[in-house]
Amino acid sequence: MSKTEAGHYFEDFTIGQELRHATPRTVSVGDASLYSALYGTRFALTSSDAFARRLGFARSPIDDLLVFHIVFGKTVPDISLNAIANLGYADCCFLAPVFPGETLSARSEVIGLKENSNKQSGVVYVRTRGFNAEGKEVLTYVRWVMVRKRSPEAPVGEARVPELPKAVAASDLVLPKGIDFSAYDFGEAGAPYHFGDYKAGEKIDHVDGMTVEESDHMLATRLYQNTAKVHFNQYTEGQGRFGRRLIYGGHVISLARALSFNGLANAAMVLAINGGRHVNPLFAGGTVFAWSEVIETAALAGRHDVGALRLRTIATKDLPCEAFPDLDQAGKFPDNVILDLDYWVAVPRR
């Protein structure tokens, strides 16, 4: 029998199946430095231990999205090695901050399955949970991917598509215990805009653009121990659909988040991701731009120091965003749009 990991095919999944993903990973200041170097992120909470301590953290937590990428990476060998497409995310909550020295692991449960009508593939829905070494859940999200069948004839169970919330309810957002944003220093953080300064419907062009090189996205994706072949193997991808390596969608999310500092410098933490769609692929050489819209503003129960903004951030390639490129009348994005991300961030009140 081959000892090589071939990944699961659609017919290998069953509703309720538990997948315990391999390779726990201790995160460190080394990972944080690489994350800085890869994206140029400047949010003060993750940049300065001193800043974090004034808010009641022991030190700067690991960037929320770095935690997401590491947990996500672990799921690839079990869930998406034979994926045709990563279709979406939903109901992603960041439940506890992760600090350097903590060890992350991940488990997933299959919560939905639906064969495609051509019987060549099907959609798999999983609820993934990330844990620290003490077993505390730090992250949870649902993802669905289209996965190949090993053989079209293989029998599959009845279709089941989970009901997923359009967005995480503001009342379900979790702030770390004992954290107090009253001491938040807007000057140090780089912009004066507080929670009350943002209104639903407001659009912000993040102005700056960042060009991606092959080496950048591969360094990032390897750092996350993400093994999806399409990101790394030019020999095979050169003969494939695009003729080149595809950039990990999470790399685009992190770029968009880093670019969003210009206009959202006080979006201190990502609390939840309501949904995300990789509208078009990104390849090396492309320059990523982004703009955001405030979808909703929400108070957080019992908190006078901080509120939540629901944002929609659109990332583009080779298209500056001063015109806020978006869905057209027919509900179709321009080809230059690569990401449509709906998420909640915490913004201090003044």
Added chain:
Amino acid sequence: MSKTEAGHYFEDFTIGQELRHATPRTVSVGDASLYSALYGTRFALTSSDAFARRLGFARSPIDDLLVFHIVFGKTVPDISLNAIANLGYADCCFLAPVFPGETLSARSEVIGLKENSNKQSGVVYVRTRGFNAEGKEVLTYVRWVMVRKRSPEAPVGEARVPELPKAVAASDLVLPKGIDFSAYDFGEAGAPYHFGDYKAGEKIDHVDGMTVEESDHMLATRLYQNTAKVHFNQYTEGQGRFGRRLIYGGHVISLARALSFNGLANAAMVLAINGGRHVNPLFAGGTVFAWSEVIETAALAGRHDVGALRLRTIATKDLPCEAFPDLDQAGKFPDNVILDLDYWVAVPRR
């Protein structure tokens, strides 16, 4: 009102204006590792904790130039986002070593302003200071940049150009307290040459060359949280003056310093930068070479263990330096020269 940072224009600056720069940054061993990987630096003091401890340091300090780049990066959004050119540095002193875990922040004071005769722009002089989280000043320098005016008609104050020293006086150089170079191990450090072996007028070709890739300089410049657009955005720069991304001048300084190990292995610390000029731009694909001249040798008051060399290091692109390429009769550098840096280093005595 736009929440996006547009940066200051020339007419926004006033003499005496204090700028408190955003995003404090905790430096870590992760940053030190990246700095190694980006430049291949081999100076023993920053490479080995054990080596540093024998000299009385608690551990290896963060490379002086990494401290400089991080402090410099913080000033970009407030000072040089609308800069046309970075004209020079002067009077830069490293005042205290910075160790992993320390948090750096920066403030600047406007000390000079001079509108250009075309009224399209002007030169801004700032004194920038870097601090650790305890408020101790670790770095100070003057920089001047040519900054666009928002509108040529905008009124500006009277011109004032600060007097700047040609060089930091040897008597103003600062060595960390309690540090003793008597235990310096020349064998471990990689070369036998001590302070007394260097004479004013001596020229050293550093022999080796290092080719720069787009990914390298962008990783570096993002690590420094430097947001100058010209380094990152091929979409925009592709339509600009050079048709490509410009490499951060500080990247060249760090490359030249790393190359200078071959001939100056015992130039253990950079004590001051007297002046620096980015003579020509560097682009990815270029190979950097360097040579140095000893300008002056100076005793340090009360120190028998260490002296100071004033060096001038010239970096070139695609031009080996065995012929010591320099200013011609007309005072002009060859096009392949990219950096002319004048600085003080500490070299142990035997």
Added chain:
Amino acid sequence: MSKTEAGHYFEDFTIGQELRHATPRTVSVGDASLYSALYGTRFALTSSDAFARRLGFARSPIDDLLVFHIVFGKTVPDISLNAIANLGYADCCFLAPVFPGETLSARSEVIGLKENSNKQSGVVYVRTRGFNAEGKEVLTYVRWVMVRKRSPEAPVGEARVPELPKAVAASDLVLPKGIDFSAYDFGEAGAPYHFGDYKAGEKIDHVDGMTVEESDHMLATRLYQNTAKVHFNQYTEGQGRFGRRLIYGGHVISLARALSFNGLANAAMVLAINGGRHVNPLFAGGTVFAWSEVIETAALAGRHDVGALRLRTIATKDLPCEAFPDLDQAGKFPDNVILDLDYWVAVPRR
């Protein structure tokens, strides 16, 4: 006298000569993160402190190959700066785990010399030892390189070629004291295959491919403070034999080891390298694949928790390995084969 390091030429070496290599280097979690980002390695022991602690380690050790590369890097200025070719390794043993915070240094002894018949060069054999700051030996290996003569007429001593073992004897393999693999979690590590599942003669295609960019291999090789010119200087190499930068052979070894996770996920530690040959050069843009053969399985004295596999791992460029490309009848490798590595790994028993 020039202060620049010119490296040793063949006639500068003498049998018994001791070389104390420069620049001790403290390894850190920053180096470990970069190693992850460069190779995407997933072995649980070096990925998770929690996993390592359950086996009795204080935390995750630094990857064995990262230790090798750092020790190797130190020897380059003294041994192979004027090398024409790196001919082989033998008798390499990992003697003690290295943890973040430890400082590595290296010494070599010349154990063999043989002038080539053309008197232009000769082969130098050295025994290199790596030490931590307490003087404990952590690594030992023999390497031989072809080194230029400064002048063909220079007299040299009698030829002496050391006898080298074909392989490290299983009885000489060293496991860290107090380590117990009984608590090894095969699920967390990513594969169920234990020592008893592997049989001599078994071949494993590691399936995945990894494309190498210029920036990747230069970041790696600078991280190791390896100064061999051929890896970094496109200006000079562009005019040389290959017209381009040559990738450090150790980079290929680390890529092959990382790829081998798929099939050898429980090859928890590299215990020894019996021999290695860089069969053909690798250049940026090439995609590396690998396959392995189990050469021998060996019990380890007094250990019921772990055994040793002697592996031969072949790496290729731009050639997937499902056909196990190998030496042909004439004893010649196909041009796409770049590495033939013979080594011992520790694999837990169940």
